[in-house]
Amino acid sequence: MEKKQQLHKDTTVIHEGYNDQEHQGSLAVPLYQTSTFSFESAKQGENRFSGVEEGNIYSRLGNPTVRVLEERMAALENGAGALAFGSGMAAVSTVLVHLTKSGDHILCSRGIYGCTFGLLGILDEKYKITHDLVQMRTEEEIERAIKPETVCIYVETPINPTMELVDLHAIVNVAKKHGLRVVVDNTFSSPYLQNPLDIGADFVLHSATKYINGHGDVIAGLLVGNDKEEMEKIRMTVQKDYGGIISPFDAWLLIRGLKTLPVRMERHTSNAEKIMEYLKGQKLVEEVYYPFDENNPQFEIAKNQMKAGGGLISFTVKGGKEEAQLLIDSLELIRIAVSLGDAETLIQHPATMTHSIVPENERLSMGITDSLLRLAVGLEHAEDLINDLDRAFSLLEKSLTEASAK
Ligand code: LCS
Secondary structure, three states, rough: OOOOOOOOHHHHHHHHOOOOHHHHHOOOOOOOOEEOOOOOHHHHHHHHHHHHOOOOEEEOOHHHHHHHHHHHHHHHHHOEEEEEEOOOHHHHHHHHHHHHHOOEEEEEEOOHHHHHHHHHHHHHHHHHHHEEEEOOHHHHHHHHHHOOHHHEEEEEEEOOOOOOOOOHHHHHHHHHHOOOOEEOOOOOOOHOOOOHHHHOOOEEEEEEEOOOOOOOOOOOOEEEEEEEEHHHHHHHHHHHHHEEEEOOOHHHHHHHOOHHHHHHHHHHHHHHHHHHHHHHHOOEEEEEOOOOOOOOOOOHHHHOOOOOOOOEEEEEEEEOOOHHHHHHOOOOOOEEOOOOOOOOOOOEEOOOOOOOOOOOOHHOOOOOOOOOEEEEOOOOHHHHHHHHHHHHHHHHHEEEEEEEHO
């Protein structure tokens, strides 16, 4: 058989894993909104359960609509298999439960999403699976943090919400040397801008709630691996028995959203680049954090592993919590909300929102100060967003002048 030609991502998001001619010509992927599937006979049921025959059984074990999403995602991340979940956290917890047992140790990037931090606390408290949050600037730094009981390295890059990068090539080099598995949370980049499996990671996961869906109306997660057999094992063990699966309708919405991922990521990025430049020139802003900023000390790492910077920018406002809150309260178009990757531009205050679960000293060591804001740039016209920010900064300046005059 002729070797299948590798498609560009822009085409994969539209066609992979589905042939309309096998579905009465339905151009849109059919929604199999069913909990179970009937068997032709008792024997067929027995054969499906024993694995002798492939086919549908019960939607917690697999569903045709969900399967299209999984195949599309596996192709997008250049993986061997993918699993879809009811939330990003279900994907995180499933891969960590799969990889660890009591007494093991997980080495993590020094910053992670607040609920991942919460999950690691539960694993430690209930099952004595310990972890360390470590800044991984060099291979030596990573090696020093490895313990005899370390089984995997879990990183986010860019890190939520500081936008700090982790050098994936360094992580993979050290992990290979020590026989450790590597899990990368790729939520902030999306599979369009970064593919950790290509660098040698074992698993990549997404909060599909964000860029994969892109429309702010679904909570979902995805896990992609480079070993098909292992992915099928996870499907039939932790995913099936912990049960954090996605609903067919949410998978259908993700299939719809995913089709525009490349065009959306390009617009998120071009908007973010313009806003980054605006913020860098704004006198009430202290620091701006964006991967593809040529003044970013980690710019080389960014260029080495990402195609572009994406839609997230973090920045610190002069002052502290009060000034940060005043600024976001002065915005009109930009919405105050957690989440990211939507058409709408969202802003949040990590110290009191997404990372409020993290104790203060640990939060500060992750780089999450009280004056840090995270802007999830949407798809609106950049000029309207900049005007909104500019008006809010003027109001902030006015109230600071009034306060100092008192
Ligand atoms: N990983 C990262 C990097 C995330 O940002 C999130 C959610 C998750 C995993 C969990 O995904 P979920 O279960 O929510 O689908 N991050 C959020 C955030 O930054 N604001 O609101 C949620």
